[in-house]
Every structure is written in structure tokens, then in C-alpha cells.
Amino acid sequence: MSERIRKTTADRERANLADYAWVRHDFSWQHARSWLSGLPGGRGLNIGYEAVDRHAVGERAGAVALRCLDRSGAVRDVTYAELARRTSRFANALRARGIGRGDRVFTLLGRTPELYVAALGTLRAVSVCAPLFPAFGPEPVRERLHRGGGKVLVTTPELYRRRVAPIRADLPELRHVLVVGDGPAPEGTESFTAAVDAAADTFEVPPTDPDDMALLHFTSGTTGHPKGAVHVHEAVVAHYATGLYALDLRPDDVFWCTADPGWVTGTSYGIVAPLVHGATVVVDAAEFDAPRWYDTLQRLRVTNWYTAPTALRMLMRHGAELARRHDLSALRFIASVGEPLNPETVMWTREVFGRPAHDTWWQTETGAIMISNYAGMDVKPGSMGRPIPGVEAALLERGDDGRARVVDGAVRVLDTPGAVGELALRPGWPSMFRGYLGDEERYRAAFAGGWYLSGDLARRDGEGYYWFVGRGDDIIKSAGHLIGPFEVESVLMEHPAVAEVGVIGKPDAVAGEVVKAFVSLKPGYRPIDALRLELLALGRRRLAALAPKEIAFDQHLPHTRSGKVMRRLLKARELGLPEGDLSTLEVSR
């Protein structure tokens, strides 16, 4: 091993970009493991310990871990020492309620300090953290709590009344609901503040096997229910390494990930990676607002900013002038994730911020960034970049259904530059999902011929850069959020007028895609506007953020040979593709 590689982590973190290029050369996951401390006495590896405990003693104890903005824009800081005390109290409160290793603790909260305290306290207690997106309607909430076997839920009185109380009776496993906020706790819940105040503020992280379950994130499939992707404590090795390479994280950075922890980006990079690096994490309770965002970047002197193409496109709409009125000189690194980052947006960030947005590609299942335009490499606008150190990617030849062709368990790797194939990864990186909870078969189906199959289609150029082509399945990406068409169809099907539904992602200039539903009606019902509004309202009530934005009536929905609504054909029609091109789409899925 070379002298340079043997440098301490701190040296490496302070290294200039040229050093990153050098370190990559000898990278191995095993080596990256040595960058973390591990639990004292060789008692294993715990994400919460790496993110909190080890900074809470010594020189970083007084450093700001969370810089929280409330809706009014007021700032509240939580130091690492304070975070250790508060997460200890939460971990002790869990223990006092008999919640232990492997038990699932769900959160349904806005981006407030309590969300971070609950998530990190849960990880330190070796229970499993399962964050839900607070804009989910009661149906997605019920589905996920039920499938995840949630024993504890941390939420607010208001979200509890609106989203959970109506379905509580369907969730016999849910034993404790802790509510954050002032005022009386609704019946069947208890006060979060009272629970943590009653608990001691020191907690020793118990021995943690790197393979212990740590995080549960639900993701959408084409058919069937949402899938609970299981991540283990060892994932922290990948969170740390990708934070270093792909997001250029260093201990004194002010890091702002704009994703909600209800989605995987908001936990891997909104909580874990920056804290493990000892950086300051910006936590903003408010939703997107262009002037506020520029103000936040300026006022908090954000150095690394991880956001999404939709957000960047929305900022573009507000014009460069607004950006130029702010002092963004602290901003060193901009990265993007979740949906294709178009070259125009990269050019715009280069022009307005003086630095390009670095695209990164990954999935709930991969747990961490796999492909990116990482620090120190030339950004090719429109490309997702190259596999990060330690990741082996490939493109696999496709079959008639658009996904990798598997013959007798084997697949064919495409080597020709420019060839389009299913993007696949060689299993073995630390943050790889270890299962879909309670769904062995779907997990197995995600692998073939020694590869994990991503479901995305891509091509690679002669220099090894990957270019996103599209999804190989019907899953929708709207404003960076994954939406399973089945979940939306199921809710609309409950309406007495509805005979059949096909849901697709309709291209949208800002959000990438929006959810559009094609509905055929039962005899006796007429396709009138009042019914359309009723269906839109049903969607909003039950699904909230996942609801369709548009509904079209169509008594001739196309079907696959096996009789399912053929979403791909609906989509092709929506895109105005000529009928002749559709033959290959007529495949049963």
C-alpha cells in the first residue's frame, strides 16, 4: 500500500481534488471500512455511533451537527454533544417501552430536529428506522406501516388525526405513537417531549453486527405493493465513501440535502453521510421557495448542496437575476439526483453558480450513490458520470420486454460503446439492500447472472461515462419521487364507476413526469367532468402526494395478451409515437 493511501482520514478529507483522483486508484470497500471507527472494543459497526457518538466527545463536540430552519426562517442549532444527549434520551425511551433490536420505528414528521433525533436514536438503539414522507395520504401510510410491522410511530398530533387515527384499528402491531408538538396528545398517543424528558441522557450503543437491519425504505414496484428495501449498518461504509468522493464532503462543511428523509436520499445524504463526516447539516422545514432557497444558501453559507433536477429547473424559471442578487461564494459543490439532469440545467448552474451540477445516479435499493460525476472529474453535461470507486457496473442485453434477457440464468454484457442495455451492478457494495421485507421472491427476481438488475436503461460512451435512457418498466418519477402505478390504480379502482385504470407518467417540463390516469367506466356511467373531479378528489384524499394530476376517460384501454392494461402503449400514445413503433410494446408483463 502506498504512503499516500496510508494517510489518516482527516488528511484525506482535507486533501485537494487531485488527491481524490489518486486515492481512487487503490480503493477497496475493505479499506474504506478502516476510515470509520467501529464500536469501541470491536463490538461491531453502528450507523448512529459513527454519525453521533464519535463526534460528541473531543474537539467536534461543540460543532454544529444540525442547523434547523423553522418555517419562519429562524435558525436553531444542535451541536454534536447535544445531539448525543437527545438521541440517548430517545433510545432510552424506546428501551423503556420494550422496543429493541430489529423492531421497526416509523417516523411521519416534517423536517424538524425531532425527526433527526428519532432516526438517529433508533439507529443507536439498533432498532430499525423507517421514515415516511409526511405528504403521504392515509392509504400509503397504512400500507407501509402494515407491511413494515411498525411497533412505534413518531408523528405530530395533526398528522396523527388526519393520516393515522382513521387506520389505527388496522394496525394491531403498532404499540406506541409518540407525538411531537405542544398541546394535548390525541387519544391513543403520548407526548414525545414527555417521553424523552423522562429518559436519561446517556446511552451506550449496544454491540451491533454490521449485518443488523438499520433502515427500511419503501419503494414502488410496477405491480403489487410497495417494497420495503432493507438496509444494514454496514451501509455506513458506503455512505461515508460516497460522501467523500461523490459529494466532496469534509468535516467543516455546511451540507444541505434538499430531499425529505421520507425518501432514501434524505436519509443516506440528509442524515447519515454528512454527520458521519462531522459536517453541519442544514435542515429546512419549509417546502420549495426560490427566494428562501437562495437566502438559505447565502445566509447559512452552504458549501455542498445536494438537490434534484426539478428543483434546479424551478430555480431556472425564476431567472438568473434572483441568483445573482445573492452572495453564494461559500458554495463549493453542487450535486443532483433522482431524475435525469438535462444538459441545459448543468450549463445553467455553471453560468449562475460558477460550478456545474454534478449528476449522481442511484436507487433506494443501492442505498448510496453508484454512478456520478464525482469531485475532480470532468463533468459531461447530460451524463450520469462513471461508477464510483468500488462499484462495478455493466449494461446487459435486453429481451423483448425491454429488461435484461436471462437465458438459463445467464445474461449477456454489452461492451460496444453506445449500446443501450439494462443497467446492472455487481453485488457486494456495503449499502446494497439485503432484502425486500417479507418478499423473498421479489428480491431474488432483482438479480440474474451474478448482477443486480436496476430496471433502468442506459448507454455508456467510449470514455466510460453512463447516459440515462429511460426506465425499463412502468414506474413513474415525478419531481424525483418514485411512484408505483399499481398503488395509484388500486385506489381509483375502488370508485364504483371505475371499470379499469392504467396509470402512466406524462412528460412534464419541470417535474420530469406527472401522474396521469386513463380510466374506463362501468356501464351506466358517463365520462363527465363532475366524475373526473370526483376521481381527482378521491386520489388526493387517499394518496395525497402520489395522486394523479390528470384523468382521461377511455373506453378502449389497450391490453396485454394476459389481459392487463398495457401502460406502455398508453404512454407511447401520450408521447405521440407512431403506431408502427408499438409492436414491441405489446408484450404481457
Ligand code: 6R9
Ligand atoms: C436515489 C433515488 C431510483 C430511480 C432510478 C432512476 C431514477 C435516480 C437518476 C435517475 C436519471 C439520475 N434516477 N437518479 N434517473 N438520472 N441521476 O432517486 O432513489 O427513489 O429509488 O429512485 O430514480 O430511474 O432507478 P429512488
